[in-house]
Amino acid sequence: MKIIKGAITAAKGFKANGLCCGIKRSGKPDLSLIVSDIPATAVGVFTKNSIIAAPLVVTKKKLRNQKAQAIVVNSGNANCFTGKFGLIYAQKTTEVIAGLLKIAKENVLVSSTGIIGKPLPFQKIKKASAALVKGLGKTKSHLAAKGILTTDLSTKEIAVQVRLGGKTVKIGAMAKGSGMIAPNMATMLAFITTDTKMSAPLLKAALKQACELSFNSITVDNCMSTNDMVVLMANGLAQNKSISTKGKDFDTFCAALKVICLDLAKKIVKDGEGATKFITVTVNNAKTYAQAKKAAFAIANSNLVKTAAYGSNPNWGRVAAAVGSLGISVTENMLKIKFSSFAKKEIGIAVDLSLGSKTATVYTSDLSLDYVKINGRYN
């Protein structure tokens, strides 16, 4: 596996674009488009929040046939808590793009992030759509990555290539997210494109696996957004022998996809609101993976642990109390806690539960004065 240049357009047959359609007052890019030359196999994972935004309702429905050819994404407005018109505008956005691309509207997905509870400025999106489509290109991936940002300080992009059955396949991706701030919800979005040929069920399995160890293993403030979405499109243009059973090729693809997702997930944590430290929490020797992950999240979400990290204060009592609060049958004598230097920018916390042999790792940022400032003053 090799890290390569480019991002969302690295794989064969993918183009992208990004521009400012006027949703953001700042004049920064706020509308992005990713298009495949041919319809691709597509799968997604979505927020578990029961309050979900209109574009998720529309996109989930469209993904039932596991096909997609384009994804249109706006930032600056989440199109959430927007009632009937929110759904209509999300649907209409996909129709406008489909019309301009001359492709089936069923194959255009839609995604949004930004302020909630305000009507989507659909006319602005409609007006800018022709220019958005006209400007599509292989070299526009960075612009597309910019168009999906909200409070993020930097774009999050990566691409890799691997050999599958004698062919080179590429996977490219972009993401956004830096903690959830509302009414601007800095939702987590990730879009992944590949020219790999693979069956939809295996593609879904690969994405779920990769998400579990990456996007589902990070926390900035333990607040779940209404707009979170990860979509993976595979157009098959690399002409590899289609992967339809588990085996060596599937494993190679999964490993590459994990690298992509973990890289993006870590970039999201590092860009966490007010973050001054990157914290890796590993729980070892748990009874089950679920127990290890639960304990790791309890530590990662503890405000006392997070402020201790901010203050470079290696405070094991807070870690012990966080683990103990879960009701896991662990005693004082069984619990082993190790810290790497708390003075550094990257901190490691390793906990041994002495209950079994399972391990889980999660990533988080510290709780800083700036987090409180950003989220207290924001309006």
Add this chain to the structure above:
Amino acid sequence: MKIIKGAITAAKGFKANGLCCGIKRSGKPDLSLIVSDIPATAVGVFTKNSIIAAPLVVTKKKLRNQKAQAIVVNSGNANCFTGKFGLIYAQKTTEVIAGLLKIAKENVLVSSTGIIGKPLPFQKIKKASAALVKGLGKTKSHLAAKGILTTDLSTKEIAVQVRLGGKTVKIGAMAKGSGMIAPNMATMLAFITTDTKMSAPLLKAALKQACELSFNSITVDNCMSTNDMVVLMANGLAQNKSISTKGKDFDTFCAALKVICLDLAKKIVKDGEGATKFITVTVNNAKTYAQAKKAAFAIANSNLVKTAAYGSNPNWGRVAAAVGSLGISVTENMLKIKFSSFAKKEIGIAVDLSLGSKTATVYTSDLSLDYVKINGRYN
């Protein structure tokens, strides 16, 4: 029911004292004692953290017979994560006090709060014990309330009287707690004394009920301490007809106990680390009480809601997202959110789930710059 003067010594037959035995470097009181003239019926509720401190192990064991005559409490050291010697010292503390009071050592309870992981300075406690016992008095309740504080800015005391079957009975109490900071864990402790005559099972039922709506309905930072303890002693000296069945007298007592516990719980939240606002979260029309409480805690523990309160920023999107994150089947149209003025010191958040008829209320403080400063810099 009437609020009366005095606190932990308000009820007939209770004396108390507090002094500085030298555990706290500040020279502030750090050792307190509560004694009943005769053995009392006693019940307790304890932290659910699986890592529990030595004094809790000792006190839980002693309370098996539901009798107690004295409680000795030190602050400045939690006697937690202190191994075999922690248990020995906790036990020995009760023996020293029992010897001086000439009462059964089984009837002396022990409690600690403060730094964890450091040996309890038992010799200091032993040395000061004679003076502690000698100075016991009806007028020393405020000194006793001071001796149990750690990072608290003020003592927490209250007493009430009610009529039960033609007799006046009194209930007095003191508490400490202001968020959990470790290695100093600002544990939640509460001690309640009454001259009511009541059977142990009913006393336990009354305490559990009162705790559910008070100490178990507050959160400062969602961090559970290893030392939390609430103990209620009833010595029967009011000579009321013993309450051994549920009925009017039991209900009157329960109502008074709830007033006591809720008052102390609110004082703990108001004294929360860095707190600038007191937030009451009420969830109405839930399917069950448990669901209402879970939703209320999700809101009260959301860092985004807490920073919004700090910034006087009435942000309903954050409340909606917190409720949605629980996986409750509530949709955009069902959820109603009401705020009282966010600019005031006391904030109300009311949420209607439209799922049933149950209500729960929890109390919390905001997440301020001072919370991060206190917990980041503390060592």
